[in-house]
Amino acid sequence: MSKRINKIEVDxxxxxxxxxxxxxxxxxxxxxxxxxxxxxDDWKTLSDDTLFASAESCPVNAIFLYDKDNKQIxx
Ligand code: SF4
Numbered sequence: 348m349s350k351r352i353n354k355i356e357v358d359x360x361x362x363x364x365x366x367x368x369x370x371x372x373x374x375x376x377x378x379x380x381x382x383x384x385x386x387x388d389d390w391k392t393l394s395d396d397t398l399f400a401s402a403e404s405c406p407v408n409a410i411f412l413y414d415k416d417n418k419q420i421x422x
Pocket of ligand 1 (some may be wrong): 363378383410
């Protein structure tokens with residue numbers, strides 16, 4: 348099955364470090380020294396479903412998902 352998600356970004360201005368995203372997808376995110384989520388390369392090993400769930404888990408919609416045409420598909 349081909350994946351829709353081609354890029355993930357965390358908006359550092361929006362992220363409040365609650366780490367819900369890490370709870371859903373610990374392979375894809377970690378908190379840096381400023382307690383802001385960063386995206387790990389291993390996100391590529393996860394399914395679109397898990398990645399959508401991780402983005403949806405963010406209470407402040409700080410996780411942005413893009414397709415291969417760089418079109419924003421979430422939020
Ligand atoms: S769930 Fe959202 S606010 Fe919380 S760490 Fe992840 S990106 Fe940041």
